[in-house]
Amino acid sequence: MLLTGYLRDNQESVIERLKKKNFKQIELVSQAVEKDNERKKIQNQLDELLAQNNKLAEQIGTLMKSGLKEEGNVLKAETVALKEKSKELQSTLDECEKDLHDILVQIPNLPYELVPHGTTAEENEVVFSSGALPELPAEALPHWELCAKYDIIDFELGVKLTGAGFPVYKGKGAKLQRALINFFLEKAAEAGYLEVQPPILVNAQSGYGTGQLPDKEGQMYYVGMDEFYLIPTAEVPVTNIYRDVIIKAEDLPIKNTAYTPCFRREAGSYGKDVRGLNRLHQFDKVEIVQIQHPEKSYQTLEEMREYVAGLLNELQLPYRTLRLCGGDMSFASAMTYDMEVYSAAQKKWLEVSSVSNFESFQANRLKLRFREGNNKPALAHTLNGSALALPRIVAAILENNQTPQGIMIPEVLVKYTGFSIIN
């Protein structure tokens, strides 16, 4: 959520920048400013009334104390009309604030200056590519066939238990999952991230805090009986840890990592995009989150991008890094890098990480602030990235590392898996 004060003072440049994000409803900006002015006016009036009432109440108090009941009752009569009016104003104020809020939550974050122009994924800027793509012999299999061949991931069984998109990992498949999770968590710990294990069900307030609600309500599984949502990413619970918190500037940056299963309804996805591990309803992911001083957040974004790249290097997977164009970025992001690995049998780039700086967009909703010395608290910047999402990493490992003898496990994982080949 953007700050109304900022919208008011920078209307023109805000509109320019929103256009870069391919946002159509730019009239919302001026609507927000107008609503905010209205809000101020109403609040002024209401404050005035309440102040009068408070004064009268105080006077009545002293009169009653000194036994002047009559005079007190006279003043009491005066408060009746005041009270009624202020009640009325209060409800118009509530309504106005709600309207304002409804407008604000529809306005996406502003793109950072480095964000390229563009509306579709084709216009994303490739900022790094790890070189020549691996070529597999013609008889190479896509990962879903490898899964069946070695009986390590069973999609059919998942359908029986739950439905499509909920695979069952078996034997070395299950162990590979566990190995990846441990590898990622250990690397994150080495890089200074504090591991947390959050709930994977969250309340609506947390959903609002990080922006999944009201925007993407239909993308989350909802547990109606208790009004909880299954998390689509660990970002939600982990970032919400800091909701309504004021952090000391010297404690920044805050670095957290978490492994969680993630749940996404993926309504509207279909066809070959959802084949095998490419797109699941439930998957495992290790997430990294940082809360940083506004002046350092872009430096931190680069650091996080490099960190994720390091993981991919260690796994010896071919990858490229994209700087997303304005139109392809998420609602809340100011700048995003996507990391894609090449899955050689499918001959496809698969997104395995998305590293974003949200600047103060989430922090404003979360009321996540920091304080420098005795200054007033200011909104912090939030960043997060996948490090990494497992299924597509697994897909790429299976496909790229297949040999006639079996699937070779990347060197760095062997100490976690306890085996070096799936055969």
Add this chain to the structure above:
RNA sequence: GGAGACUUGUCCGAGUGGUUGAAGGAGCAAGCCUGGAAAGUUUGUAUACGCGCAAGUGUAUCGAGGGUUCGAAUCCCUCAGUCUCCGCCA
């Protein structure tokens, strides 16, 4: 799940209807003191939204939301959480 007790500022803790945004203490910050430090001492120490160039000032906030009242941290209702006892159970 049943019964009871409780939920106050960074922390501890007072406060059962009338200058209480909130006593007192601790912590923290600044000044004094000291060769330096400790101790001592003085002052300051919430957040949000308005108005104001500023000093300042108005309003709201004592778990959350509603209600009673001229006036609520204090009374009533609902919800959430914590603790104790019972029940159940990984």
